[in-house]
Amino acid sequence: MMPAQERDPAGKPGFRTIALIIATAMFMEQLDITILATALPAMARDFGTSAANLSLAMTSYLLSLAIFIPASGRVADRFGALTVFRAAILVFMAGSALCSLAGSLSEIVAARLLQGLGGAMMMPVGRLILLRAVDKQHMVAATAWLLVPALIGPIIGPPLGGFIVTWADWRWIFYINIPIGLAGLVLSSIYFENTREPAPPGSRFDGFGMILSGLALGSLFFGAELASREGEGRIAIGLVAAGLVFGAAYLRHARRHPSPILDVSLMRIPTFRLSMIAGSLTRVTQGAHPFLLPLMFQLSFGLNPAQSGSLVLATAVGAMTMKAFAPRLLRAFGFRACLMANGVLCSLLYGICAFFDATWPHAAIFAVLVASGFSMSLQFTALNTVAYDEIAPPRMSAATGFYTTFQQLMLSAGVCIAASVLHVGMALGGRDTPVLGDFRAAFLVVTGLSLLSILWNARLAPDAGNEISGHHLRDR
Incomplete structure (x- = not known):
């Protein structure tokens, strides 16, 4: 049984408790995705290979995500969401332990494949648990708490990885997952129920x-x-x-197929479709900035990794600050108005990064990035909440797997687009390294893509998500 102080009046666990437990696992995963990049040279030296070859340690993880995320919802319905969530944490921890013990390239790649299997189940099944356990009126606040690790992990991963590699051993990058995973296992066992949805008649695994x-x-x-x-x-x-x-x-x-592994028919649901498209365009920017900012600060401004990392952390500060304001803003203005107005604001704030140069005071850069992190975090809180407004409970597992799959894909696409713009600028200029003008072009391209999301946000119904946000209560 759940402790009485952690239950709301309806007898359910407090939404903050649920969101923060899931956020613990998500933070572990999001941190792990980005922290490894800074350790590749040190790992390459230990394994007697090149850092380029160690890229397989990153791509093997992405491969596991691609293969197994679509099946996460079906597996959760078959065995129970809590069972799968705990198993995913255990698999992720086992993969982490094997990564820390790896003595060759092949061993680290195999361990990362196992890690990816755990990560592929953890993220969508955790979101599924939240959607099933939290009442609609608390969903905005719960989502705001849940999204903080997804935004902070990619930001603090590179500087934390640099600190670990500099002052300890790269294997600690994987050791730190063990206590985080144990905390997630214990807390989820105490506070979560093993929910599942029965398979529709005639359905079969695809x-x-x-x-x-x-x-x-x-x-x-x-x-x-x-x-x-x-x-x-x-x-x-x-x-x-x-x-x-x-x-x-x-x-x-x-x-x-009667029950496809990725149910494309979900795109017929207006709020889900519009959130998917607008969110995909906005995630290009979210994926690009953790890639562009540290490079620009170090290559064009001459900052060291510690200085660069301290500036990039400003977006995490903004994201953390946002969680207290999102429910109030969405209740006051509704999803459609917030997504339209804030969509312009968050895109333009990130667009300001194109005009940074070495003469800007660090305090001014930090302030812009805090505002950017706040605004972008609010945008994703709204998008990730309204997406499920019209999803019926039996389709919730399919929806979380579908949404999470394309979320990861578009974050990778953001890095791809930003890197491509840098390479074009370098090729045109005959340079081996990007200069400030190349970074400016990349920032402006991803900002333009993010601004396109406004066209899709504008198509939301004015009353979309009112039951979740409580916006309709203002008119009573």
Whole structure:
């Protein structure tokens, strides 16, 4: 039984408790995705190989995500959400332990594949637990708490990784997952219920669809990742093309299968479709900035990694501050008005980064990034909440798997697009490293894509998500 002080009047666990427990696991995963990049040179020395070859340790993780995220909802319905969530944490911890013990490239790649399997189940199933456990009137606040680690993890990953590699051993990058994972296991066992949805009559597991979606998404993930590396352009283009071909084959298959692994028919639901499209465009910017900012600060401004990291952390400060304001803003103005107005604001704030230069005071840069993190965090809180407004409970597991899959894909696409713009600028200028003008072009391109999301936010119904935000109560 749950402690009485952690239950709301309806007898359910407090939404903050649920959100923060899930956020613990999500933070572990989001941190792990980005922290590894700074350790690759040190790992390469230990393994007697090149840092370029160690990129397989990152792409193997993305491959596992691509293959297994689509199946997460079906597995949760079959075995129970809590069972799968705890198993995912255990698998992630086992993968982390094996990563820390790895003595060769092949061993680290195998361990990262196992880690990816755990991560692929943790994130969507955690979101599913939240959606099923929290009442609609608390969903905005719960989502705001849940999204903080997703925004903070990619920001603090590189500086934390640099600190660990500089002052300790790269293996501690994986050791730190063990206590975090244990905390998630204990707390989820105490506070979560093992919810599940019965399978619809006549449904069956879509094994062939899982293969096709895995090939499509794996190719697209790999292509996006390789596009950020010099000299890999042709391979990246080939992988993206293969991903599109397999994607088309999957769509044809999905139309014929009674319960496809990725249920494309969810896109017929207005709030889900509009949130997916607008969120995808905005996530390009979110994915690009943790990649662009540290590079620009170090290569163009001459800052050291510690100085660069302290500035980039400003966006995490803004994201943390936002969680107290999101419910009030959405209650006052509603989802549509907030998404339209804040969509312009968050895009333009990130666009200001294009005009940073070495003469800007660090305090001014920090202030802009705090405001950017606040605004972007509010945007994703609104998008990730209203997406599920019209989803019926039996389809919630399919919706979380679908949404999370494309969320990860678009974050990778943001890095791909930003890196491509930098490479074009370097090629046109005949340079081996990007200069400030190249970074400015990249910031402006991703800002333009983010601004396009306003066209889709404007199509939301004026009363979309009112039951969640409580906005309709103002008119009574």
